[in-house]
Amino acid sequence: MSNETQRHADLLEQRYGTQTKPENIIWSAQVEAMLSHRSVRTFLEDDLPDGALATLVATAQSASTSSALNQWSVVAVTDKALKLKLAKTIAETVPTDRIPWIEEAPALLLWVADASRSAEITKAQGSEPVVLDYLDSFLMASIDTALAAQNASLAAESIGLGVVFLGVMRNAAKAVADIIGLPSHSFVAFGMAVGRPDPERISSIRPRPAQPMVLHHNQYAKGRYLDYVDEYEKASQAFRNAQGMSPKTWQGAIHGSMTSMDYMGGRQELRDMVTQQGFKLL
Numbered sequence: 001m002s003n004e005t006q007r008h009a010d011l012l013e014q015r016y017g018t019q020t021k022p023e024n025i026i027w028s029a030q031v032e033a034m035l036s037h038r039s040v041r042t043f044l045e046d047d048l049p050d051g052a053l054a055t056l057v058a059t060a061q062s063a064s065t066s067s068a069l070n071q072w073s074v075v076a077v078t079d080k081a082l083k084l085k086l087a088k089t090i091a092e093t094v095p096t097d098r099i100p101w102i103e104e105a106p107a108l109l110l111w112v113a114d115a116s117r118s119a120e121i122t123k124a125q126g127s128e129p130v131v132l133d134y135l136d137s138f139l140m141a142s143i144d145t146a147l148a149a150q151n152a153s154l155a156a157e158s159i160g161l162g163v164v165f166l167g168v169m170r171n172a173a174k175a176v177a178d179i180i181g182l183p184s185h186s187f188v189a190f191g192m193a194v195g196r197p198d199p200e201r202i203s204s205i206r207p208r209p210a211q212p213m214v215l216h217h218n219q220y221a222k223g224r225y226l227d228y229v230d231e232y233e234k235a236s237q238a239f240r241n242a243q244g245m246s247p248k249t250w251q252g253a254i255h256g257s258m259t260s261m262d263y264m265g266g267r268q269e270l271r272d273m274v275t276q277q278g279f280k281l282l
């Protein structure tokens with residue numbers, strides 16, 4: 001087996017564990033990099049290298065964007081005191097007293113679903129941006145923001161950085177918006193801690209379910225996922241054990257996420273927050 005073949009087999013082993021693996025992956029350097037993804041929550045204190053931010057933003061801007069409206073922005077928080085303030089604001093919404101990866105990472109990127117420019121440009125032409133009143137506009141800006149951020153995350157990983165997405169920023173959506181001075185028709189969809197991964201505290205690739213759980217051909221195969229749950233539980237358990245994580249089944253974790261208001265941590269207020277920001281969600 002060549003080094004390359006071995007590397008690819010290792011990646012599939014880590015991504016799927018003992019589950020059935022796809023056998024016909026068309027490998028490229030980019031595919032390999034994407035299959036190597038793991039969230040990073042342990043960072044060195046080093047500042048981002050020169051040009052890193054510009055690179056992340058250029059790749060984010062290269063993502064598709066609905067109707068070329070460019071309805072997202074990113075606020076790069078590198079000021080340590082401001083970042084700590086944001087970290088503390090969020091830590092108050094979760095059961096732990098601190099969120100070390102926000103404190104440690106040299107940069108916290110706040111990805112803003114941002115229709116504020118569209119609203120202003122429309123008003124400057126003497127009209128009301130009535131389309132922004134509809135849920136679809138909110139969704140459109142949010143989707144574009146996620147695509148942009150995902151491109152940036154892959155770029156970050158390709159230049160030796162690591163990231164973790166931070167949906168937890170929405171726990172205190174209003175406070176975060178106030179701290180960074182967001183305009184109307186915008187909100188922080190999620191954050192992203194970025195930095196150089198600490199080689200002493202490296203994270204592992206987290207397995208995903210076998211492909212038939214998520215891939216349907218022509219028609220949605222309702223309930224077929226049930227055939228694959230047990231296998232995924234085994235892969236998930238093996239990962240958790242190897243990471244020294246608390247024993248928890250995947251289905252148990254889903255149940256917790258679907259029933260616990262603690263898990264929501266303040267995000268149950270999101271509708272109020274985004275409507276105060278001008279999105280009517282009609």
Ligand SMILES: Cc1cc2nc3c(=O)[nH]c(=O)nc-3n(C[C@H](O)[C@H](O)[C@H](O)COP(=O)(O)O)c2cc1C
Nearest residue numbers: 037038039040164165166167168169190204205206
């Ligand atoms: C939109 C989004 C929000 C997330 N929010 C958080 C978060 O608030 N805190 C955190 O530690 N991880 C967060 N994550 C990371 C996920 O927990 C992680 O992607 C998942 O467990 C799979 O692990 P992996 O990225 O290492 O493959 C988020 C991921 C996404 C896509």
